[in-house]
Amino acid sequence: MEKVVIEKMDFSYPKKALLFEGLDLELSRGKVVGLLGKNGAGKSTLMRLMAGLLKPTKGVVLCDGEMAFDREPHFLDQLMFIPEQIALPDHLKVGEYAKVYRDFYLGFDEIRIQHLLSDFQLGLKERVSNLSYGQQKKLQIAIGLSTRAKLILLDEPTNGLDIPSKTAFRKLISANIQEDQLVVISTHQIKDIDHLIDQVVILEEGKIKLQADLDALEEAFVFGQGAVAPLDAIYTETHLLGARYIAKSQGESEGSPDLEMLFQAVMEGRIQGQYLSTSNPVMQ
Numbered sequence: 001m002e003k004v005v006i007e008k009m010d011f012s013y014p015k016k017a018l019l020f021e022g023l024d025l026e027l028s029r030g031k032v033v034g035l036l037g038k039n040g041a042g043k044s045t046l047m048r049l050m051a052g053l054l055k056p057t058k059g060v061v062l063c064d065g066e067m068a069f070d071r072e073p074h075f076l077d078q079l080m081f082i083p084e085q086i087a088l089p090d091h092l093k094v095g096e097y098a099k100v101y102r103d104f105y106l107g108f109d110e111i112r113i114q115h116l117l118s119d120f121q122l123g124l125k126e127r128v129s130n131l132s133y134g135q136q137k138k139l140q141i142a143i144g145l146s147t148r149a150k151l152i153l154l155d156e157p158t159n160g161l162d163i164p165s166k167t168a169f170r171k172l173i174s175a176n177i178q179e180d181q182l183v184v185i186s187t188h189q190i191k192d193i194d195h196l197i198d199q200v201v202i203l204e205e206g207k208i209k210l211q212a213d214l215d216a217l218e219e220a221f222v223f224g225q226g227a228v229a230p231l232d233a234i235y236t237e238t239h240l241l242g243a244r245y246i247a248k249s250q251g252e253s254e255g256s257p258d259l260e261m262l263f264q265a266v267m268e269g270r271i272q273g274q275y276l277s278t279s280n281p282v283m284q
Ligand SMILES: Nc1ncnc2c1ncn2[C@@H]1O[C@H](COP(=O)(O)OP(=O)(O)OP(=O)(O)O)[C@@H](O)[C@H]1O
Pocket: 013, 014, 016, 019, 037, 038, 039, 040, 041, 042, 043, 044, 045, 046, 188
């Protein structure tokens, strides 16, 4: 998958006000994108539009130039969408369930699924219906990463995972994603995707408030802390022991952006726009 391009898209659920209006977004391959937003911001809906499960009211969602909603067989062969709520068939065992996907995805990686299931401590002979919610999520993630789909959409994948599984999730995503894949992870648990994503997209009330590559953010801003925030700080959080802040960078690099602070700064309208590595930052 080279690109997902959303152009001038409107979308509303039947008999509801427009959720998206004139939305533009372009996502390129080789990236793990974190899609953030508060409850009801439209993350799951955007995922379903990208998966071609919903039809834009106006405008287009194009995956490598083809309308996602057409759901052509070669698009489906490149797509893996793991929704937040998963309904797994009761009667199958883990191995049998994985085989359903092996038969569907031409590039399914037999070795990888074995490794991933073992990393997540899931036995091939376990009945899917006997797995806990978190184990079912892990099974879906293991299968998703083994399909070698070019577009992987994970809606709230870390919901229900315990702390070791969240750590394993981060490691497994990083280790199993290739340059020709695009992974979009929606979450409101920002910490879960820290040190995992390359790009962040922040949605609020159906609008894209920020699209930024983390390395571009690192160049543009300093995410710091100290006894007091500098006078020119764009965003400040004060604590008993001092302040955490975001300021414009004067050329110094201060490590990776703090996503939680970034999210708050965007929600308060302190930072907006596009910060992409390939182009100059565009402030809106
Ligand atoms: N099937 C539906 N029919 C009607 N309205 C819907 C439907 N699904 C979602 N909505 C509405 O669309 C808006 C966006 O919902 P969506 O689930 O996309 O948000 P979200 O950002 O994923 O939220 P959350 O973080 O709570 O999962 C909400 O106002 C929601 O009530």
